[in-house]
Amino acid sequence: MKTIQVDLGERSYDICIHSDMAYLMNQVIKLLKHRRILIVTDHIVDELYGKYLASHFHKEMVEVYRYIMPAGEQSKQLDTVQNIYALLLKEQFDKEDLILAFGGGVVGDTAGFAASTYQRGIGFIQLPTTLLSQVDSSVGGKVGVNCKMVKNAIGSFYQPEMVCIYPQFLKTLDKRQLRNGMAEIVVHSIIASKDLFVYVEKYTESILECDTAVMEYLIEANCRIKRDVVLRDEYDQGTRAILNFGHTIGHAVEACSDYTLLHGEAVSVGIAGAIELAVYLKMLSLDEYERIKNLLVKIGLPLKVKGISVNDIYMKMLNDKKRRKEEFRFVLPHTIGEVSVITYKDKEVLFQILKRLID
Ligand SMILES: NC(=O)c1ccc[n+]([C@@H]2O[C@H](COP(=O)([O-])OP(=O)(O)OC[C@H]3O[C@@H](n4cnc5c(N)ncnc54)[C@H](O)[C@@H]3O)[C@@H](O)[C@H]2O)c1
Numbered sequence: 584m585k586t587i588q589v590d591l592g593e594r595s596y597d598i599c600i601h602s603d604m605a606y607l608m609n610q611v612i613k614l615l616k617h618r619r620i621l622i623v624t625d626h627i628v629d630e631l632y633g634k635y636l637a638s639h640f641h642k643e644m645v646e647v648y649r650y651i652m653p654a655g656e657q658s659k660q661l662d663t664v665q666n667i668y669a670l671l672l673k674e675q676f677d678k679e680d681l682i683l684a685f686g687g688g689v690v691g692d693t694a695g696f697a698a699s700t701y702q703r704g705i706g707f708i709q710l711p712t713t714l715l716s717q718v719d720s721s722v723g724g725k726v727g728v729n730c731k732m733v734k735n736a737i738g739s740f741y742q743p744e745m746v747c748i749y750p751q752f753l754k755t756l757d758k759r760q761l762r763n764g765m766a767e768i769v770v771h772s773i774i775a776s777k778d779l780f781v782y783v784e785k786y787t788e789s790i791l792e793c794d795t796a797v798m799e800y801l802i803e804a805n806c807r808i809k810r811d812v813v814l815r816d817e818y819d820q821g822t823r824a825i826l827n828f829g830h831t832i833g834h835a836v837e838a839c840s841d842y843t844l845l846h847g848e849a850v851s852v853g854i855a856g857a858i859e860l861a862v863y864l865k866m867l868s869l870d871e872y873e874r875i876k877n878l879l880v881k882i883g884l885p886l887k888v889k890g891i892s893v894n895d896i897y898m899k900m901l902n903d904k905k906r907r908k909e910e911f912r913f914v915l916p917h918t919i920g921e922v923s924v925i926t927y928k929d930k931e932v933l934f935q936i937l938k939r940l941i942d
Contacts, residue, residue, distance in 0.1 A: 585803045589722070589810050591742060591817060598722060598746040598806050600799060607747040608639045611708055614744055616679040619646035623667060623694035624685040625654040628712050631755055636685065648674055652690065656842060659689045659728050661737065667697040671705075681706045681744065687713035687760075688720035692735070695726030699741030706744040712752040714764025715847065718771070718805035721746045723813040734834070740818055748806075750798040758883075759845065761791060765882045766829070766847030768801065769854065771808045773875065774825045777920035779804050780878070787881050824924050828914040829854035832940070835899035839891040851884035852940055859936045860927065861915040871919050887942040896937050897930075 584606070587598040601607050611620070620640065624633060629651045640647045650667050652658040667682075684694035684707055691709050698707035709721035727738020753761065765783075772780035782800070783790065789797040809826070816823040833853025837844055844852075858875050861867035879886060900911060910926040911933070917923065927933070 585799070587803065587806050587810055589742070590814065594724075594742040596743055596745050598748065598810070600748040600750065600802055600806070602749070602751060602795065602799070604635075604749050604751075605639065607710075607749055608636070608643070610745065610747060611681075611683065611710075612640075612643050612645060614706070614708065615645065615681060618644055619648070620681050620683050621648045621650065621667075621671065621674070621676060622683045622685050623650045623652070623690055623697070625652050625658065625687070625690050627654040628686040628690070632685075632712070632752070652693065654686075654689075656689055656729070659693050661728055661730065663693050664697045664700070664728060667694065668701055671697075671701050676701070676705065678702055678705050681708060683708050683710055684721075684743075685710045685712065686716070687711065688716045691716055691721050692726050692738070693728055695724075695741055695743065696728055696738060699726055699739045704741065707741075709743045709746040711746070711748060713756055714753055714761050715767055716764075717748050717750070717753070717802050718764060719767040719809060721748070722806055722809045724817065725819075734838075746806075748802055750795055750802055753793050753798060756793075758791065761793070762883050763845040763847035765790065766850045766854075766879075766884055768805055769875075769878060769882070769884075770826070770828050770850065771805050773854070773916050773919055774828050774914065774922045775808045775811070775920060776804065777918075779808070780919050784874075784878055784881075787878075791882070824912065825914050825922050827912075828916070828922055829857050831900065831903070831911055831913050832856040832896065832937070834903055835896045836888050836891070836940070838899050839895045840888065844885075844888065848885055849888075851879050852886060852888050854879065855886040856936050856940050857913060857915055859939060860913060860932075861917075863932060863936070864915065864925075866915055866917050866923075868918070871916070875916075875919065887940050889942040891941070893934055893937040893941060896940075897933065 585600040684691045711721040724742040730736040829850045833850035837849035910928040
């Protein structure tokens with residue numbers, strides 16, 4: 584078992600990584616003041632694990648309520664949040680009760696947002712089930728929903744009471760979703776840890792086969808990196824921006840693909856663009872540039888995208904809510920494990936770089 588403490592004063596919590604689900608469930612039960620809980624999940628996770636989870640709670644005499652949303656990004660919206668509020672009101676949940684967000688990042692973000700706003704905030708626990716959510720989205724307290732096709736347009740910062748991670752959930756995740764989560768792991772390694780990068784290079788096959796020991800190491804290392812970034816800048820006012828490595832172009836590519844590309848796939852293309860720029864600006868060596876590209880390819884992530892134009896990507900980048908004035912904010916590596924945030928606006932150079940990302 585590994586426990587990582589996230590020390591944020593009265594908003595502190597533990598990230599518990601454990602291969603014994605019963606142990607994790609008992610940690611959850613310890614936090615319940617009244618023996619009842621609302622599990623928010625999606626229909627795929629519910630089919631796979633819903634009965635198993637509920638039966639454990641029932642055995643411990645915990646009353647279980649469930650809200651099951653359709654799986655997928657389209658459920659991450661205010662209608663779903665309204666449905667969760669309605670259930671909470673109907674069952675008279677109050678500030679002493681808890682919500683358990685049981686699923687990937689979509690469930691975590693949506694249930695977390697409902698928790699942050701119901702009665703001005705009730706507690707929630709993250710029980711993430713995808714690689715992306717186990718290494719990234721469940722930690723750090725960003726919760727929210729999409730609105731009018733704008734990703735994460737509505738949201739808040741709201742830390743969970745605990746994050747429980749059971750790596751064996753990943754055994755049922757399909758390979759594309761696993762690769763999707765790997766993109767954020769590559770991001771974390773490039774912004775903060777060459778050791779992690781080397782580990783991923785060495786154990787790529789074992790990771791893609793979901794070897795339990797390897798996954799436990801990987802989850803712990805990534806949660807520590809995310810935790811450290813969040814501790815320095817909980818409310819995303821400065822240094823937390825380094826988590827956006829690969830995302831300046833990545834977000835635009837994701838939107839241009841009409842979300843047919845998964846987030847991690849688009850970020851992978853975004854990483855390819857960011858390191859092109861870092862080489863152009865003589866920040867990154869060609870050796871490391873090649874090494875990063877080779878790792879993305881070895882994982883099975885794309886470096887290029889089909890069917891969209893340079894101009895479409897550029898226009899989407901201009902519309903990104905994180906853009907400052909006429910300049911773009913890029914996170915660029917000096918070396919693997921160390922990055923800087925820069926602003927850049929040379930349209931001609933950016934067009935050249937974007938051109939190289941089109942298949
Ligand atoms: N809050 C944050 O800091 C943060 C960070 C990164 C991403 N996000 C958000 O996370 C979301 C993406 O999360 P995601 O990639 O986990 O996607 P997701 O939640 O949509 O899950 C992907 C798919 O995997 C299925 N699934 C989940 N667990 C499974 C399991 N164990 N076995 C089999 N199938 C399983 C789901 O039902 C879904 O169909 C996006 O909305 C993104 O904006 C949030």
